[in-house]
Amino acid sequence: MVERITPLLWLLFSAGGxxxxxLFPVHLFLTGLAFPLGWLEAPRQEFLHxxxxxxxTRLYVLVLISLPLFHWAHRFRYTLYDGLQxxxxxxxxxxxxxxxxxxxxxxxxxxxxxxx
Amino acid sequence: xxSTVALTVTRYRPERESExxxxxxxxxxxxxxxxxxxxxxxxxxxxxxxxxxxxCRMGVCGSCGMKVNGxxxxxxxxxxxxxxxxxxxxEPLDYFPVVRDLVVDITDFVRKLKQxxxxxxRKEEKPLGEGEYLQTPDQLDTYKQFSMCIxxxxxxxxxxxxxxxxxxxxxxxxxxxxxxxxDSRDQGAAERLxxxxxxxxxxxxxxxxxCTKVCPKHVDPAGAIQQYKLSGATHWIKSLLxxxxxx
Amino acid sequence: xSAEPHYTLYHPRWYRRRVSVWWWLQNRxxxxxxxxxxxxxxxxxxxxxxxxxxxxIAQGPEAYGQFLVRLKTPFFLTVDAVAFxxxxxxxxxxxxxxxxxxxxxxxxxxxxxxxxxxxxYAAWLVVSGAVALVxxxx
Numbered sequence: 001m002v003e004r005i006t007p008l009l010w011l012l013f014s015a016g017g018x019x020x021x022x023l024f025p026v027h028l029f030l031t032g033l034a035f036p037l038g039w040l041e042a043p044r045q046e047f048l049h050x051x052x053x054x055x056x057t058r059l060y061v062l063v064l065i066s067l068p069l070f071h072w073a074h075r076f077r078y079t080l081y082d083g084l085q086x087x088x089x090x091x092x093x094x095x096x097x098x099x100x101x102x103x104x105x106x107x108x109x110x111x112x113x114x115x116x
Numbered sequence: 117x118x119s120t121v122a123l124t125v126t127r128y129r130p131e132r133e134s135e136x137x138x139x140x141x142x143x144x145x146x147x148x149x150x151x152x153x154x155x156x157x158x159x160x161x162x163x164x165x166x167x168x169x170x171x172c173r174m175g176v177c178g179s180c181g182m183k184v185n186g187x188x189x190x191x192x193x194x195x196x197x198x199x200x201x202x203x204x205x206x207e208p209l210d211y212f213p214v215v216r217d218l219v220v221d222i223t224d225f226v227r228k229l230k231q232x233x234x235x236x237x238r239k240e241e242k243p244l245g246e247g248e249y250l251q252t253p254d255q256l257d258t259y260k261q262f263s264m265c266i267x268x269x270x271x272x273x274x275x276x277x278x279x280x281x282x283x284x285x286x287x288x289x290x291x292x293x294x295x296x297x298x299d300s301r302d303q304g305a306a307e308r309l310x311x312x313x314x315x316x317x318x319x320x321x322x323x324x325x326x327c328t329k330v331c332p333k334h335v336d337p338a339g340a341i342q343q344y345k346l347s348g349a350t351h352w353i354k355s356l357l358x359x360x361x362x363x
Numbered sequence: 364x365s366a367e368p369h370y371t372l373y374h375p376r377w378y379r380r381r382v383s384v385w386w387w388l389q390n391r392x393x394x395x396x397x398x399x400x401x402x403x404x405x406x407x408x409x410x411x412x413x414x415x416x417x418x419x420i421a422q423g424p425e426a427y428g429q430f431l432v433r434l435k436t437p438f439f440l441t442v443d444a445v446a447f448x449x450x451x452x453x454x455x456x457x458x459x460x461x462x463x464x465x466x467x468x469x470x471x472x473x474x475x476x477x478x479x480x481x482x483x484y485a486a487w488l489v490v491s492g493a494v495a496l497v498x499x500x501x
Contacts, residue, residue: 006319007313007319007345007348007349007351007352011349017457018457020406020450020457021454021487022487022491023491023494024406024409024450024454025447025450025451025454025491026490026491026494027409027413028446028447028450029447030494031412031413031416032439032440032446033443033444033447036431036434036435037435040499041499042431043498043500045423045424045427048420048427049420049421051497052417052420052421064410065410066410068406068407068410069407069410072404072407072410073407075400076400076403076407078322078400079397079400082276082277082280082281083387083397083400084384085280085384104410104411104414107414108417111414111417111418111421112417128378130376134376135378186390210380211382213379214378215377216375254472257472276387279382280386323460323463324393324396325460326392326393326396336463338463339463339464339466342463343463343464343465345464346464346465
């Protein structure tokens, strides 16, 4: 069943990879290194909260979190399958990977929907 | 420049051993010799029982593919002088069953090549009276690189996915399918896509890229496969949105 | 006459080597490939981190403050530094490989690879600059 939607999964993988390549370096640098180490000032919660009330920002954050999760799911699935030769677990791996990506997307969507 | 160099060659004689072994020969070093020359010297002067394939000795037939120091190469295009001081290790191509010494069985590749229908497919043949097919240089340019494949199977020996998934159709077959898909005279793209969208087709490839690195004719099979994935995915979307339009 | 003699074609025993589970360590290219694929784990890690931050923002200033404090701990600083390098490795390998999948043809001629790669990096700079500008205003 998963095989019939392989082209869609590959497109999600590609889109997620592009989002991760373009946006993750700057976000990770700021949030993970520059802000905690004090090189630059971290934004305040009120500012970020206000940004998140805009529909454009909500869409941006959804794309930012969801697509790279699908990128990971597709790539990690093949890495486990080929790298560790876990052929007998192929369905379980697919379900766990894409399931986690779907779960992450659902959580993000829920949080973005309920932010006031 | 030394006068001799050691050549360590895989030997496998199924009638008396169950696993391959190595045998080392001391061969004269000539700076213009290739590995194939060394192997032929062994067969002519030192050990006539050594078995290996070769034909044109100039890099166009694809027969002499073997691993030299672990890398798949055409032995007629691999100079001894690049591997000094030696020893130079020559082994059969990976991921194919070894028949004897350096000879592998290539039936799997030939079968997969036939599966992708590497010939011009037309819905209707153009009658002779209408004359020849015309093709501009730009149209030729879209597929020319992929037509350079000499079926030497170095790419199969380099592809870890082919090693892990013996059913995988493989780099050369997919590159040749793409060569016909992009040919302006061909009308069989949809038919080939059906075959290559299966489990063992293009979606097995994880773009390791080794196939392109070892290809002696610069065919770039990895590029062909990625382009094929993109066109396959686009086709899939179109068939979802316009179920009749793609017929 | 008795039945025809049955001849069995002599078939030599072929040797098939099993692919080791450590196949990816046998070759530098293969190892680099697996490292490239493993960048996806760090990509997922950061997506999770951002989800956590989103949750903290939604809960209010105290939760967000706690989140910021957590990120200053040596554990997270180390993990984030490692993740940053892997994400960079992902971005660089991704941009360098895009021209293989997307062949752009202008007026019949193929656009050279360096143009496609160059435009990827240019887009990366522009987008990163825009994000930084937005986040540093608050």
